[in-house]
Amino acid sequence: MALIVQKYGGTSVGTTERIKNVARRVARWREQGHQIVVVVSAMSGETNRLIALAKEIQANPDPRELDVAVSTGEQVTIGFLAMALKEIGIQAKSYTGGQVRILTDSAFTKARILSIDEQNMRRDLDAGNVVVVAGFQGIDVDGNITTLGRGGSDTTGVALAAALKADECQIYTDVDGVYTTDPRIVPEARKLERITFEEMLEMASLGSKVLQIRSVEFAGKYKVKLRVLSSLEELGQETSGTLITFEEDSKMEQPIISGIAFNRDEAKLTVHGVPDLPGIAYQIIGPIAEANIDVDMIIQNVGHDGSTDFSFTVNRSDFARAKKLLEEQIKPHVGARGIDGDNRICKVSAVGVGMRSHPGVASKMFRTLAEEGINIQMISTSEIKISVVVDEKYLELAVRVLHKAFELEQVAATNI
Amino acid sequence: MALIVQKYGGTSVGTTERIKNVARRVARWREQGHQIVVVVSAMSGETNRLIALAKEIQANPDPRELDVAVSTGEQVTIGFLAMALKEIGIQAKSYTGGQVRILTDSAFTKARILSIDEQNMRRDLDAGNVVVVAGFQGIDVDGNITTLGRGGSDTTGVALAAALKADECQIYTDVDGVYTTDPRIVPEARKLERITFEEMLEMASLGSKVLQIRSVEFAGKYKVKLRVLSSLEELGQETSGTLITFEEDSKMEQPIISGIAFNRDEAKLTVHGVPDLPGIAYQIIGPIAEANIDVDMIIQNVGHDGSTDFSFTVNRSDFARAKKLLEEQIKPHVGARGIDGDNRICKVSAVGVGMRSHPGVASKMFRTLAEEGINIQMISTSEIKISVVVDEKYLELAVRVLHKAFELEQVAATNI
Numbered sequence: 001m002a003l004i005v006q007k008y009g010g011t012s013v014g015t016t017e018r019i020k021n022v023a024r025r026v027a028r029w030r031e032q033g034h035q036i037v038v039v040v041s042a043m044s045g046e047t048n049r050l051i052a053l054a055k056e057i058q059a060n061p062d063p064r065e066l067d068v069a070v071s072t073g074e075q076v077t078i079g080f081l082a083m084a085l086k087e088i089g090i091q092a093k094s095y096t097g098g099q100v101r102i103l104t105d106s107a108f109t110k111a112r113i114l115s116i117d118e119q120n121m122r123r124d125l126d127a128g129n130v131v132v133v134a135g136f137q138g139i140d141v142d143g144n145i146t147t148l149g150r151g152g153s154d155t156t157g158v159a160l161a162a163a164l165k166a167d168e169c170q171i172y173t174d175v176d177g178v179y180t181t182d183p184r185i186v187p188e189a190r191k192l193e194r195i196t197f198e199e200m201l202e203m204a205s206l207g208s209k210v211l212q213i214r215s216v217e218f219a220g221k222y223k224v225k226l227r228v229l230s231s232l233e234e235l236g237q238e239t240s241g242t243l244i245t246f247e248e249d250s251k252m253e254q255p256i257i258s259g260i261a262f263n264r265d266e267a268k269l270t271v272h273g274v275p276d277l278p279g280i281a282y283q284i285i286g287p288i289a290e291a292n293i294d295v296d297m298i299i300q301n302v303g304h305d306g307s308t309d310f311s312f313t314v315n316r317s318d319f320a321r322a323k324k325l326l327e328e329q330i331k332p333h334v335g336a337r338g339i340d341g342d343n344r345i346c347k348v349s350a351v352g353v354g355m356r357s358h359p360g361v362a363s364k365m366f367r368t369l370a371e372e373g374i375n376i377q378m379i380s381t382s383e384i385k386i387s388v389v390v391d392e393k394y395l396e397l398a399v400r401v402l403h404k405a406f407e408l409e410q411v412a413a414t415n416i
Numbered sequence: 417m418a419l420i421v422q423k424y425g426g427t428s429v430g431t432t433e434r435i436k437n438v439a440r441r442v443a444r445w446r447e448q449g450h451q452i453v454v455v456v457s458a459m460s461g462e463t464n465r466l467i468a469l470a471k472e473i474q475a476n477p478d479p480r481e482l483d484v485a486v487s488t489g490e491q492v493t494i495g496f497l498a499m500a501l502k503e504i505g506i507q508a509k510s511y512t513g514g515q516v517r518i519l520t521d522s523a524f525t526k527a528r529i530l531s532i533d534e535q536n537m538r539r540d541l542d543a544g545n546v547v548v549v550a551g552f553q554g555i556d557v558d559g560n561i562t563t564l565g566r567g568g569s570d571t572t573g574v575a576l577a578a579a580l581k582a583d584e585c586q587i588y589t590d591v592d593g594v595y596t597t598d599p600r601i602v603p604e605a606r607k608l609e610r611i612t613f614e615e616m617l618e619m620a621s622l623g624s625k626v627l628q629i630r631s632v633e634f635a636g637k638y639k640v641k642l643r644v645l646s647s648l649e650e651l652g653q654e655t656s657g658t659l660i661t662f663e664e665d666s667k668m669e670q671p672i673i674s675g676i677a678f679n680r681d682e683a684k685l686t687v688h689g690v691p692d693l694p695g696i697a698y699q700i701i702g703p704i705a706e707a708n709i710d711v712d713m714i715i716q717n718v719g720h721d722g723s724t725d726f727s728f729t730v731n732r733s734d735f736a737r738a739k740k741l742l743e744e745q746i747k748p749h750v751g752a753r754g755i756d757g758d759n760r761i762c763k764v765s766a767v768g769v770g771m772r773s774h775p776g777v778a779s780k781m782f783r784t785l786a787e788e789g790i791n792i793q794m795i796s797t798s799e800i801k802i803s804v805v806v807d808e809k810y811l812e813l814a815v816r817v818l819h820k821a822f823e824l825e826q827v828a829a830t831n832i
Contacts, residue, residue, distance in 0.1 A: 053496065054496065057503060068491060068495035068512070069491070071491075075484060078484060080481070083477050083478050083482070086478050086481070098514070145512075
């Protein structure tokens with residue numbers, strides 16, 4: 001008998017019919033003797049509906065009161081799911097975040113969990129109940145209702161799993177796992193049986209379609225086993241999804257590269273001929289960050305003749321704003337020679353914990369792209385990821401040839 | 417400076433535009449220096465929408481879980497109204513029933529209030545906040561969410577007024593007060609400046625369109641001054657509604673009759689020739705009550721020859737069921753001679769505390785009806801009400817002639 005926390009997102013509980021399906025899925029796990037805690041999101045569309053109404057009242061809704069209104073979305077779902085479970089003979093009891101006592105700080109609309117009282121849930125589990133908990137919400141020390149912001153329900157699931165020392169936290173979604181790359185680009189893309197947390201974090205561009213990055217970080221921190229599963233699979237024909245582990249499994253042959261991630265939604269900016277002096281990076285990136293523009297890659301090579309070139313990438317939608325900022329404020333301030341930019345680029349990354357001990361990955365990646373005549377515009381590396389920026393027209397080609405070069409269509413190959 | 421509790425129903429907060437109107441109305445009271453607690457219902461239609469969805473999941477929704485889901489309706493409104501108040505510069509803070517700590521019993525969907533902790537509200541009021549409270553809901557001693565059932569938001573308003581020792585509890589609705597009778601039948605019907613709780617209770621048929629009877633009982637018990645007001649009146653042109661007082665005002669000339677109430681929705685049943693023995697009333701009414709049929713009037717006259725006739729009225733929709741019960745079970749059991757019934761009757765009542773000391777009211781009422789050739793089928797009296805059952809075709813005529821006979825179109829006449 002295991003203790004399992006399951007999380008179902010808004011699409012999985014989007015209609016009363018789907019809520020009944022979730023109940024049947026939960027029932028199957030329960031009937032196998034497991035103790036089950038279910039975390040649910042608001043029915044799809046509900047949160048946006050409430051936010052839109054709030055904005056009719058206040059252009060910038062008061063954060064405390066917005067949380068009061070918006071947190072009702074999940075509260076409705078827990079009531080409905082508990083009903084659906086009882087209707088098929090499964091004992092169940094619902095909990096709001098406040099009823100669990102998921103204590104958060106008071107940062108309304110983006111609160112962080114401070115502690116979870118697991119006693120009441122434990123008592124109900126031991127009494128044979130399925131415990132149904134509203135995701136995305138908590139209360140602060142003064143009893144105010146808070147919400148966790150983006151990815152909140154995933155985070156609730158992981159936090160409950162950590163507090164209850166659950167055997168596994170299962171995130172049910174509309175995909176059946178994490179793939180070596182996007183199957184729409186590479187039909188041979190293979191579902192990964194397991195992936196490490198670090199890889200999952202570096203695969204943001206693939207992974208973010210599956211799991212909110214914040215919940216993955218949280219799971220890594222608290223050593224919670226996460227599993228991504230599909231809520232759309234027919235009962236009786238479920239697959240085992242992808243397990244995201246905090247331990248590198250030494251028992252199995254580990255592929256060096258786990259997947260090819262990519263991001264089409266980028267733009268690059270270069271500041272040419274900036275003085276090669278201390279503090280120059282801050283003078284460029286500081287104003288960009290203050291303007292609330294997220295920066296992804298940052299590259300600065302060694303200078304010569306006392307000056308250097310400084311490049312970074314931003315989300316494509318921020319390109320024009322960032323370029324204007326560079327030209328009008330940053331360029332004169334830092335005394336740069338010129339500003340250059342391109343919003344038709346993309347980023348392609350090879351990710352894998354195995355590359356730590358296998359120095360040949362970068363070389364193989366660059367050779368593969370060169371053989372196809374794909375020019376690499378920028379390179380950035382971390383311990384377990386190599387990213388290149390290329391013209392966006394090469395995106396699909398680059399992903400396909402890299403996926404093939406690293407033999408990702410094969411299970412557990414030592415792919416270098 | 418007064419402390420005022422205001423309650424706004426679902427229609428008054430049915431759209432974001434109307435919520436903004438409520439905020440403006442509250443602001444006017446606040447700007448006069450009063451401390452204001454606002455109790456709100458769910459936006460109109462929302463409670464029914466949630467119940468309908470729940471019934472898609474469970475034909476008879478689990479009461480605890482239904483309360484979890486349905487209580488969100490009011491929670492959304494408090495968030496929105498607090499936002500609307502802040503938007504126009506009024507300090508405000510919302511409270512769910514649980515956050516106030518409106519402690520109820522655990523009778524889900526029809527809970528009763530046990531106690532109210534007024535400390536937090538008092539602190540916020542003293543800090544200059546308008547306190548916005550979700551009506552219709554509370555928590556039990558275990559922290560479960562409960563709802564108060566029908567009329568719940570009115571009851572919340574009255575209960576908060578009692579706990580805070582408020583100067584007045586204002587119930588905003590879509591009528592501007594309590595009338596001497598229904599203006600659709602008697603155009604000369606006059607809005608009452610004030611009415612006693614007892615009269616209000618006896619005028620159920622008029623009053624229930626305005627206030628839930630349970631909240632009136634509650635107000636009477638805790639000596640809360642209730643005022644019925646319109647939320648539709650233009651700001652700056654508000655009238656003072658009808659004050660429902662627990663004290664008979666000896667200073668003003670008191671009319672003997674305050675209003676003519678009526679109920680079209682009744683049916684009468686008679687059990688003929690039952691043995692005139694102790695316990696016979698219980699043997700008839702007991703099974704009716706057990707079948708969950710509400711009984712209104714009950715009339716049993718003195719018997720002769722050892723038998724008597726027993727009559728009562730029920731809601732017209734229960735007529736067939738009650739008649740069947742009488743014929744199949746009760747008649748053979750009590751040994752009655754026969755069962756008789758009529759579902760085309762109505763009840764007309766004259767209500768007024770003044771009739772306690774004025775014995776001529778009944779006589780005047782009967783003479784007035786006789787002059788119009790209206791046959792009285794049944795008569796029942798209480799200390800402050802005389803009710804007659806007549807053929808429903810006479811309803812409008814009876815109400816009109818009685819309203820005129822007691823000169824109700826005139827202010828504060830000694831109308832006998």
